Amino acid sequence: MKRIESKLNTASAAFQANAAHNRKLAEEFKEKQRAVRHDRPQRDIDRLRQQNKLLVRERIKLLLDPGTPFLEFSSLAANEAYDGEVPGAACVTGIGIVSGREVVINAGDASVKGGAWYPLTVKKTVRALDIAIENRLPVVHLCDSAGGFLPLQADLFADKYMAGRIFRNQCMLSKMGIQQVSVVLGHCTAGGAYVPGLSDYNVIVRGTGAIFLAGPPLVKAATGEEVSVDDLGGCDMHTSVSGTADYPASSEEEAIAIARDIVAQFKRPQKAHTEWQPPEEPHYDPSELYGVLPQDIKQGFDMHEIIARIVDGSRFHEYQPNYGKTLICGYAHIWGYKVGILANNGVLFNDSSLKGAHFIELCNQGRTPIVFLQNITGFMVGKEYERRGITKDGAKMIMAVSNSEVPKFTVMCHGSFGAGNYGMSGRAFDSRFTFSWPQSQISVMGAEQAANTLADVKIRQLARTGKKLSQEEIDAIRDPVLGEFKRKQSAYWSTSEIWDDGILDPVDTRNALGISLSAALNTPIGDPRYGVFRM
Amino acid sequence: MHHAFKLGDAEHNLELSRSASAYRLHLGEQVVDVDLKTGADGRAWLTLGERHIEVVIATRGDDVFVHLDGEAYQLRYQHPLDRLAAQAGGSAEDHIRAPMPGSIVSVSVKAGDAVAKGQTLLVMESMKMETTIAAPRDGTVAAVTYEKGQTFDRDALLLSLEPMEKKS
């Protein structure tokens, strides 16, 4: 496997300008994360301190093995929703190492609205448990939630992927033999009570932890019974009377130490066998990624330069280097794990689609996980391409992607437009993990085209009634659409809506993929089997 | 910082993690690369950041004995579960332990007695010296472990007080 030879001139003005631009974007991203993680009203912090509670990130730090990585999911979830008042969607999820085991952590953030569940809280939690199911990862739940946010109950309660799905997923995990620990650090009320209720092991903190279907006020309203929190669902009641919880703890620190000891009892999974070799740092400095990415979404760049700054030793075995060149296909290693890479180097034509479908089949035959690096404006349109069957060739690629048995990983590197998003394993195609870079964009088409299309429709409607629009009137229709489109195609919107598993600073991509690959191999890789490829 | 060692009277929190080639010692926010290679003769080389230090190490139970730079030290490991449970179980003042091995000369109190801070609880003898063990606080005697004439080792529980009522 030979090293990619970079053609980048890192001394060039263009490189320097790109680097400065993208570094700034990365810094803005980091600043947003910092604010989401740490900026809280002082009264909320004070309230938690008075209750002898730790903040969620302090809890996670105690839970994780020291000096080990934590891959946090969707750190900016809900950032564009609820007027920005529910940072991180009031929960923290991710993959971390606890007692040497890879686990999913699902932690409520009681410093945000008392840890109340908003619709996006539920979505983020369900996604974390989906990750646990797909990758067979044990789960540690750090429970501290006020319960569902009632004003939005209609958006979080009843539908298939709403709150019930959390408990359904817990049951699926249990059926699959994947263990769960709940550490009850606050109240688990109503639905929240089922999180420990459906876990294998429960630790509860004396004084602050409580589990009940209805809290004392609701009990009083329902039956007139007056009962204290401790008597109703406290630590000693549940560990000595009801058996709903297993281990009493006198402090959060002790509870988390017990949880660590519980996880230490878990059997370690047999990893799926794939090719692996000792890891090697990329030859080219990953921080040069900032200089590779252009400042304009419409501007192209050579995806080889991206690959060279993510993979081991910058080494890459390119498949069909001279055929369908707008889609780069080939093998590399990331953190030692052999992967197949599909990376866009232009619009998808018939040949590049066929090449992609073929390569995905090769990866499945060889049990090689696939990494999709998206920068795609879509499949080629036009009479000639339709006559050549661009639709059915694109369909072949989508068929191969959808039925792929090897784990897939998607990175939104730049643009992700139209059906290209599908062909390159967009969110709907069950990549095990999907990450976005800060400047990346997703939409059904480019913002300008979309705005123009919408304006045209309006103009033609009005034209039928004999009305003619002035340029000002056209702009008045077009500009809000353009603005709305731009907002909703940004990575920050995607990540707020949890269309991905989080934005990544590009330099973090290699580690994020490493952790994802390792996690994904907990699930055996099945034999490849596809539907009907339209020939 | 779940783990701790007691060195003398001080408790030091720390964590150990593995690096690509060896280990890292976490002390608060400080992280130091460490490694330990033991030779056939039982002597060992400790790597600490850039330094290489010859040490001799022996362990028994939770005790780690280290000979370092001409001096011998004893550190006692505090398992996180024990340590955290003990923190919750009451203050150290509830349990009066022997400061040194010795024998009981006299016992002045019995279980159930109310005692005032500074009041003589018992007199022990060690190394030709009598030492008076006084109440560390006001309280009630929960249990007295030894009778006159009995001998004990260092850190033996001599006497315990009823735990303090928690102030809410």
Next chain:
Amino acid sequence: MTTAQPDVSKWPFQSVLVANRGEIAVRVLRTVQKLGLKGIVVYHAADRGTAAVKMADQAIEITGPTPVASYLDGAQIIAAAQASGAGAIHPGYGFLSENKGFCAAVEAAGIRFIGPTPEQIDLMGDKVRARNFVEKAGFPVAPSAIEDDDPKTFVERSRKVGAPLLIKPSAGGGGKGMRIVRDLTLLEQEIERGRSEGQRYFGDGRLYCERYIENPRHIEVQVLGDGQGSVVHVFERECSVQRRFQKIVEETPSPALDAALREKICETAAGIARSLNYRNAGTVEFIFGQGGEFYFLEMNTRLQVEHPVTEEITGIDLVLQQLRVAAGEKLGYGQADVKSSGHSIEFRIYAEDAARGYTPTTGPILVLHPPQGEGVRWDSGVLQGGEVTSAFDPMIAKLIIRGSDRNDAIARADKALRETVLLGCKTNTAFLRRLLQHPAFVAGDVHTGFLDANPQIAAEPEMPAETLQALLGAAALSTRPMRDVADAVPDMHAAMGGWRN
């Protein structure tokens, strides 16, 4: 002086039972076995597996209500000696070494007692009678009051001795029950306390008191007598570095003496021994004032703990001399034949915590690497794998250093103490290093209250951050639960470290 190997075939005994334990049992056995005699020890079960038991040609278990009691059970030990056919008993130091009754019983059983006559033990064992004897013989003693002389006037006579004064139990030794009185209004109270302690430790509440010399030095003189008219001194030892009236460091020659004073004090000691027609190795102890005055303190009619320093500078095997004399040999040499060269210092390695008021420590001896090298002697009764218990005295070894002069000996001692590895039980080696590095010790300017006046030597020095780091690193890497947590982390995650996205 080197004495020729005696012809033991003519001796009345061919086997020696050591009625002791620990390092001194080993020390005695070494000479006994070197002579080709059979070495026998008695031991309590608590000492099974110690060096002496392993080294002896025969080891006989003795029992008692406590381990110490078994070594004090003369009848049982004599029975063991008879059963094993031992021709002589060496009592070592402590235990029965200065017990007149035991000495007499041994001799009565037809076994040689390697020591003085019962009468000599008796006389010197009673501080009051010993003092009177020495005073009458014309040697200097400190002003004092003896309760037995007239118990009714004891308090009054004590008051006349003047403050500061020292109250001691008449039957005592080794510092037990001693009390200093600086304020005479407390005199009666302190007398009562001393009496109570004397009663408890020795079963004898009689007291005497004597002038307390401020900042005195403790200088003692080794003597050898054959009981057949020959007595020599084997120079002095200075044992001023003490804690709780117990010696920690002993050396010879004393840095406090010039040649004239040395001759004077050594001759005084020899004179006292001569006036007793002393048989055996013995030690005459003096209290030595800062002005050069000295008074007889007591005479120990046995081998001293610190005898090796004398051996190191003179080449005389004192145990051999004890055996020869006990076998009926004459000394065979005179004072002029006893010569010394160089300097020797002994450090008592105690299982104790200097910083906690020298309180004894206990524990297993997990690792023991005695120091080695030129001029280094390690007299010890403990072995790696053994255990230090509270059953016996906390002294576990003696490090004896010989150097060409005092500075050379100090330098060698520092290196040897540094290289002494004993793990499992806290010892005073680090304290000893701090002590020998102290300017006053280097200058030889110490007195028996030196350590009390300089408590910072005993205090645990503040630990440099780097040392603490090294200790925690070594401990963490040696602790399974910590190492297991670290080792359980998969390679890749370990290599990533604390990465966050």
